[in-house]
Amino acid sequence: MKTMFFTEAxxxxxxxxxxxxxxxxxxxxxxxxxxxxxxVRFGPERVRATPISESAFVGAGVAAAMAGxxxxxxxxxxxxASVAMDALLNHAAKVxxxxxxxxxxxxxxxxxxxxxxxxxxxxxxSLWGWLAHIPGLVxxxxxxxxxxxxxxxxxxxxxGPVVFLEHKLLSESWLEFxxxxxxxxxxxxxxxxxxxxxxxxxxxxxxxxxxxxxKEGSDVAFVSVGVGVHRCLEAAQALEGEGITAAVLDLRxxxxxxxxxxxxxxxxxxxxxxxxxxxxxxxxxxxxxxxxLEAGLSFSYARVCTETTIPYARHLEDQTLxxxxxxVAAARQLL
Amino acid sequence: xxxxxxxxxxLMKMSRLFEETVTQLWQEGLISGEMHLGTGEEAIxxxxxxxxxxxxxxxxxxxxxxxLLMRGVDPVLILRELLGHxxxxxxxxxxxxxxxxxxxxxxxxxxxxxxxxxxxxxxLAGQYLRPRAIAVAFFGEGAMNQGMLLEALNxxxxxxxxxxxxxxxxNWSITSDSSQLTGGNLCQRVxxxxxxxxxVDGTDxxxxxxxxxxxxxxxxxxxxxxxxxxxxxxxxAHFLGYQLVxxxxxxxxxxxxxxxxxLKSFFxxxxxSLRMRRQGLQEVLSALLTTHRDPRRSTANDPLIRARRxxxxxxxxxxxxxxxxxREIAAILSxxxxxxxx
Numbered sequence: 085m086k087t088m089f090f091t092e093a094x095x096x097x098x099x100x101x102x103x104x105x106x107x108x109x110x111x112x113x114x115x116x117x118x119x120x121x122x123x124v125r126f127g128p129e130r131v132r133a134t135p136i137s138e139s140a141f142v143g144a145g146v147a148a149a150m151a152g153x154x155x156x157x158x159x160x161x162x163x164x165a166s167v168a169m170d171a172l173l174n175h176a177a178k179v180x181x182x183x184x185x186x187x188x189x190x191x192x193x194x195x196x197x198x199x200x201x202x203x204x205x206x207x208x209x210s211l212w213g214w215l216a217h218i219p220g221l222v223x224x225x226x227x228x229x230x231x232x233x234x235x236x237x238x239x240x241x242x243x244g245p246v247v248f249l250e251h252k253l254l255s256e257s258w259l260e261f262x263x264x265x266x267x268x269x270x271x272x273x274x275x276x277x278x279x280x281x282x283x284x285x286x287x288x289x290x291x292x293x294x295x296x297x298x299k300e301g302s303d304v305a306f307v308s309v310g311v312g313v314h315r316c317l318e319a320a321q322a323l324e325g326e327g328i329t330a331a332v333l334d335l336r337x338x339x340x341x342x343x344x345x346x347x348x349x350x351x352x353x354x355x356x357x358x359x360x361x362x363x364x365x366x367x368x369x370x371x372x373x374x375x376x377l378e379a380g381l382s383f384s385y386a387r388v389c390t391e392t393t394i395p396y397a398r399h400l401e402d403q404t405l406x407x408x409x410x411x412v413a414a415a416r417q418l419l
Numbered sequence: 420x421x422x423x424x425x426x427x428x429x430l431m432k433m434s435r436l437f438e439e440t441v442t443q444l445w446q447e448g449l450i451s452g453e454m455h456l457g458t459g460e461e462a463i464x465x466x467x468x469x470x471x472x473x474x475x476x477x478x479x480x481x482x483x484x485x486x487l488l489m490r491g492v493d494p495v496l497i498l499r500e501l502l503g504h505x506x507x508x509x510x511x512x513x514x515x516x517x518x519x520x521x522x523x524x525x526x527x528x529x530x531x532x533x534x535x536x537x538x539x540x541x542x543l544a545g546q547y548l549r550p551r552a553i554a555v556a557f558f559g560e561g562a563m564n565q566g567m568l569l570e571a572l573n574x575x576x577x578x579x580x581x582x583x584x585x586x587x588x589x590n591w592s593i594t595s596d597s598s599q600l601t602g603g604n605l606c607q608r609v610x611x612x613x614x615x616x617x618x619v620d621g622t623d624x625x626x627x628x629x630x631x632x633x634x635x636x637x638x639x640x641x642x643x644x645x646x647x648x649x650x651x652x653x654x655x656a657h658f659l660g661y662q663l664v665x666x667x668x669x670x671x672x673x674x675x676x677x678x679x680x681x682l683k684s685f686f687x688x689x690x691x692s693l694r695m696r697r698q699g700l701q702e703v704l705s706a707l708l709t710t711h712r713d714p715r716r717s718t719a720n721d722p723l724i725r726a727r728r729x730x731x732x733x734x735x736x737x738x739x740x741x742x743x744x745x746r747e748i749a750a751i752l753s754x755x756x757x758x759x760x761x
Contacts, residue, residue: 103689114594117663120677120703121684127695128702135564135600136531136592160593167530167567202451202503204514206529262453265660269448396514397503398451 085282088229090254094194095122097233097287098156101240102126105154108240111141112158112194118257119158142168142193146176146245149191154240159195162211162249176245177220191246192239196258197225198251198311198361199405201272203262204396208252212309213360213367215247216339222246222292223338225309227254229281231336234290241289251310254278273402275314295342297349301331304415305349307372308359309335312406316359319411330357330415338368346372347379355418357386359406364389386414422628427469428726429740431461431624434485435723436748437494441484441501441515445659450501454515457485458654459622459715460587462722464489466627467555467585467647470635474552476524476541478534481516483527486557492520494748498755532565534558535584539571542580542644551639553581561592563605569612572644576613579643583634584614587621588650593657596709609646621649622722625729651722652715663710670711677707 088096099122102108111132116123123131134141138159145157159165165172172193179189199208216223222242226232232250239246252258253274264270298313299320306316313334320330333349335342350356356376358369369387376383388406395401438456445454457464460482468489471477479486484501488494492508500507501515509519516529526537538556545552562568563586575582586605590597606616615637619630627649634645656664666673681703685696718724730737 099684099687099690113592116702117594117706121680123699123702124681124685124696125687125690125699127691127699129695130691131699133595133600135597136561137564137566139566164530167532167565202514203453204517204529205512206517207453260662263451263660265662266665267446267448267660269446270451271448272451393512395512396500396509396517397505397507397511399503400505400511 086285087280088233088283089256089280090229090232090278091250091257093229093233093283094236094250095119096283097236098122099125100287101237102130105240107152107154108156109153110156110158111145113160115158118261138164138168139171143171143175145191145193146171146179146189149189149245150179150187154190156192156194156240159193161207162195162197163207163209165193165195165211165215172215172221172245172247173218177218180244181220188243189245190243192236192248193245194248194250196252196255197249198253199394199401200253200311201259201263202396202398202401205393208394210249210310210362210390212249212338213362213371216368220244221339223249224292224336225249225251225338226336227278227310227313227334230283231290231296233283233287235336237287238289238292242292249310253311275311278311278314290336293337293340293342295345296334296336297331297345298334299330299332301329302353303328304330304355304357304418305333305353306330306357306359306411306415307333307335307346307349309338310361312359312361315406315408315411318408319415322408322412323415328415328419341371341375343375343379347376347381350376350383351381354382355384357388357411357414357418359411360387360389361406362390364391384418386418388414420632422466422469422625424625424726424729425736425740427465427624427628428723428730429744430465430468430489431723431726432741432744433747434461434464434488436744437488437498437751438484440748440752442655442659444502452514454659455481455657456653456655456659457482459589459720459722460651460653461485462624462726463585463587463621463627463649463651464557466624467583467631469628470632471555474524474545474549476538476545476552476554477526478537478541478554478556479518479525479527480531480534480558480562481527481529483518484515487518487520487523487525490523490525492523492525494751495754498751499758502755504758532558532562532568535562535568535571538582538584539575539580542575542582543578545581553583553635553638555583555585557585557587560586560588560590560597560601560605563608564592564601572609572612572614572646575644579641581638581641582644583631583638584609584644584646586646586648588648589653591653591657594661594663606646606648614644614646616646616648618648621651622720622725624722624726652713652720654715654721656710656713656715663707666707667711667713
């Protein structure tokens with residue numbers, strides 16, 4: 085079985101798409117350094133550096149996509165999407181609707197997200213709920229190398245704007261870049277199965293809006309994305325010693341949501357714990373409860389999310405981000 | 420008026436030794452995430468900060484530590500903050516990119532260019548509340564391609580806001596060569612927005628002090644904003660542990676880790692023509708070589724070595740000054756580290 089690291093898998097799938105389709109180009113801050121392996125294979129015309137001008141280069145990505153390219157636009161961190169928010173909120177997400185369905189902007193905005201390594205509240209946010217709130221944006225949050233590569237391919241095949249979020253704690257190269265570089269003295273709680281794993285010989289797209297059941301269970305349903313999925317699996321394992329079996333559902337795509345699979349699981353277990361590294365209020369956790377209620381389901385509910393600005397200090401950060409102990413406690417509360 | 424080179428050197432030396440201590444703590448893993456130092460830009464910060472008074476405000480970037488130290492923020496509080504103590508400057512909540520001191524009207528941000536609008540707002544409040552007060556914005560030349568900073572320059576010009584915009588130009592936008600990403604000339608750019616500018620060698624503290632002094636006097640007198648363009652080199656490049664700096668320092672260890680996947684990808688079927696691939700490879704090699712030949716490796720560009728040269732004629736006084744600063748930093752470190760272990 086072929087295995088890859090998380091970011092290696094994304095770049096490999098991206099390389100496959102670039103080899104097949106000359107319309108796919110990559111640009112963003114420091115891209116010639118970060119994607120140097122793609123640069124030496126596809127040349128500087130297709131792998132380009134941008135100035136630190138997010139509003140300009142994301143906005144240009146939207147219109148370049150409208151005019152026939154398939155750009156992959158990289159942001160240094162999803163936190164910096166705030167600087168380019170107009171391009172995403174008022175343009176990328178609106179083209180198809182404003183044109184009466186006659187014009188689309190097939191760009192992929194790729195950005196690292198998430199915390200757990202000590203960069204503080206302006207550099208460790210998740211923000212997928214904030215982005216998925218906007219009609220017209222597809223938002224992807226893979227949790228394994230295989231899904232990361234497959235979803236990148238699906239993102240490139242999608243005819244509208246996609247935000248592809250790459251959790252830094254899973255990414256070998258972002259972690260090296262953001263803090264571990266040259267040191268052996270720091271430890272991060274990296275989920276091994278998410279950081280490196282089996283990948284297909286040839287990449288196939290992972291369908292958008294299709295959740296994956298990572299673990300079967302009948303007493304309670306854990307639902308999450310990204311690193312949260314791995315925290316749920318750890319929590320489920322801890323609960324097994326108590327005779328409690330928890331199912332773990334990896335949504336993989338925040339928008340569109342796989343309502344059918346999600347509702348079926350909630351109906352079956354009757355207990356839902358949403359684990360969301362993004363902010364608690366007005367986000368994915370509330371949305372999932374609404375989806376289940378709209379489906380007429382009766383269930384008990386708890387959520388483990390990030391409730392405040394993420395603190396810089398590592399011990400405070402660990403208490404703030406959804407951790408295994410909090411997930412276990414939330415599950416016990418429902419049983 | 421002439422600068423007091425002794426006091427400027429003392430400020431710079433304190434900042435340098437403090438950040439060398441931070442480097443050590445980072446290497447030991449006591450600081451977890453990224454670390455952006457101001458080593459190499461001390462002359463710019465000292466030369467400007469020496470003119471800053473009570474009531475003036477500071478809008479800082481992701482390298483805020485030198486400015487806060489030189490402004491008089493308690494170094495013990497800063498060090499505790501960097502180590503994530505709950506009794507740090509920001510109670511362990513902010514960290515090195517998000518340092519705040521309400522008392523000193525000093526706020527930093529890790530968003531490139533954000534110090535521009537922040538300084539404009541501080542200056543606006545100053546116009547109402549603190550006559551003759553100014554605001555200083557520190558940022559790099561990479562931020563000069565960020566819309567919010569250019570908009571803030573224009574806003575400051577049309578509202579005649581008392582802002583000194585200080586551009587610390589090291590020609591690196593994060594890890595990319597700024598000259599290849601920046602159209603035209605930065606000083607002409609700000610002039611086009613109606614903001615007068617001064618160009619200075621940012622490794623020469625006396626020159627910075629004089630240029631900043633003239634600009635700040637004009638700003639305090641109500642003549643609107645000014646732009647100070649000061650060149651420098653960052654001794655640790657963008658941040659600690661930057662891979663290409665490591666490759667330049669330890670090529671045998673680091674270069675193979677970069678080269679192996681690179682060559683594999685270069686020869687991989689599917690993709691561009693050999694000519695385009697060579698151009699791509701050329702770009703990577705040139706980034707490596709540029710870092711290897713980086714001016715930051717030359718002591719001529721170290722503002723401390725340069726400032727010290729003017730003081731060696733009084734060796735006794737210089738030695739005492741340096742020993743005082745060393746003792747001060749050692750005391751800060753032992754106070755904070757003992758707390759941590761206790």
